[in-house]
Amino acid sequence: MDAKPLHNPDDCTACTICMAHCPVARVTPKFRGPKFTGPAYERFRLLGFGDESSLEYCSNCKNCDISCPSGVPVATFNMLARAEYCKRHPQPFRDWLLGHADLMGRLTEYLPASLVNFSMKNPLSRAIMDLMGIDRRAPLPSFAPLKQRRRLFAHRPAASKQVVFFPGCYIRYYEPQVGFDVIAILEKAGYSVSVPESFRCCGLPLVAGGFATDAVDYARANSMELARWARKGIPVITACPSCALMLQKEYHDLFPEEGLGRYASCVFEACSFILELLDRGELSLPKTSGRYVYHAPCHLRALGRGKTGLDLLGRIPGLEVVDADAGCCGISGSYGFKKGKYTIGMDVGAPLFSALKESQAPVGLSECGTCRIQMRHGSGLPAAHPLSIVRKALRN
Numbered sequence: 001m002d003a004k005p006l007h008n009p010d011d012c013t014a015c016t017i018c019m020a021h022c023p024v025a026r027v028t029p030k031f032r033g034p035k036f037t038g039p040a041y042e043r044f045r046l047l048g049f050g051d052e053s054s055l056e057y058c059s060n061c062k063n064c065d066i067s068c069p070s071g072v073p074v075a076t077f078n079m080l081a082r083a084e085y086c087k088r089h090p091q092p093f094r095d096w097l098l099g100h101a102d103l104m105g106r107l108t109e110y111l112p113a114s115l116v117n118f119s120m121k122n123p124l125s126r127a128i129m130d131l132m133g134i135d136r137r138a139p140l141p142s143f144a145p146l147k148q149r150r151r152l153f154a155h156r157p158a159a160s161k162q163v164v165f166f167p168g169c170y171i172r173y174y175e176p177q178v179g180f181d182v183i184a185i186l187e188k189a190g191y192s193v194s195v196p197e198s199f200r201c202c203g204l205p206l207v208a209g210g211f212a213t214d215a216v217d218y219a220r221a222n223s224m225e226l227a228r229w230a231r232k233g234i235p236v237i238t239a240c241p242s243c244a245l246m247l248q249k250e251y252h253d254l255f256p257e258e259g260l261g262r263y264a265s266c267v268f269e270a271c272s273f274i275l276e277l278l279d280r281g282e283l284s285l286p287k288t289s290g291r292y293v294y295h296a297p298c299h300l301r302a303l304g305r306g307k308t309g310l311d312l313l314g315r316i317p318g319l320e321v322v323d324a325d326a327g328c329c330g331i332s333g334s335y336g337f338k339k340g341k342y343t344i345g346m347d348v349g350a351p352l353f354s355a356l357k358e359s360q361a362p363v364g365l366s367e368c369g370t371c372r373i374q375m376r377h378g379s380g381l382p383a384a385h386p387l388s389i390v391r392k393a394l395r396n
């Protein structure tokens, strides 16, 4: 008897629950929604034909997967179908640029960040990028100074307990300070922290852009590095929920024939790891004060461990943290940067922007770097990683 396939469109019972939870289908009729674009059309795609015109509107936010009572991996169907489509249809250079964020980041290591940021953000460059398909209104992040980026990989003191930090592209190239905050918390709990330079991008931007072959190469390289630490029983921590989702779950779901999911159990999302340290008494958090509004990234919810940053901040006496509880922010990696998608992203994020402003909290919090970009852009509020607040509390 044939083994049951990992992804079976016939698991879909057509209940339409995912349709009610898809943030993109809510704001644009251009997208036919998860049920049709995912399992319904997948049956036709398996027969060698199917309507692919709607695929590009799926943002890979995973709200369909989170809501499906039958466990249908709708977003995985969409991403794999997009990869097949892109093999037959060359992708625009815009999608190549946005998908290869790691390569772009590495290229900027030869130039001062101020020069790179100026050359990317001046009105002429933005007009050219707009012509290439990157919306001139999109809130592109700024590269961090090179010295700061290099310091992430500095050798740190040894200790009896060891962890490895996987920075991911966003922290590595744009917000290394978040990495320093995570490292400081882990060191406070008595861990020595290494940050190997050999880790590549987790591959999610490549998957979302349809560059599955490049994503597999990155996944193989990362898995070799993960294997090195898994064999020694050393946990690998990431503070980016999308990286955690790729390393813990998507390598297996997207590339099952590669066997890359076997190191998933050594990967930990940073807030959930630090919650465990608190439970084991390896760290305690002092009383402090402050008011914040929290947004749970979709990919954090897709990990199935709850709102870990919110739970962690709830363990700090004296903090007041409101859960915005307003769904997807709309950026979905670089989806909201693209022409034709920018307005969709802003419409998706509108309930969150209202909730952030109505909270009257002075700072927004979220574990995801690109969610923070969109929160700042849509609400005007500053935004930080919850672990930056934890570090601040430990300093007081």
Ligand code: SF4
Pocket: 021, 022, 023, 024, 025, 033, 034, 057, 058, 059, 060, 061, 062, 063, 064, 065, 074, 075, 078
């Ligand atoms: S991944 Fe997000 S945008 Fe794509 S179908 Fe699912 S809910 Fe909709």
Ligand code: SF4
Pocket: 011, 012, 013, 014, 015, 016, 017, 018, 019, 034, 035, 038, 039, 067, 068, 069, 070, 071, 072, 074
């Ligand atoms: S994919 Fe899941 S939630 Fe969507 S219609 Fe099918 S069974 Fe229902």
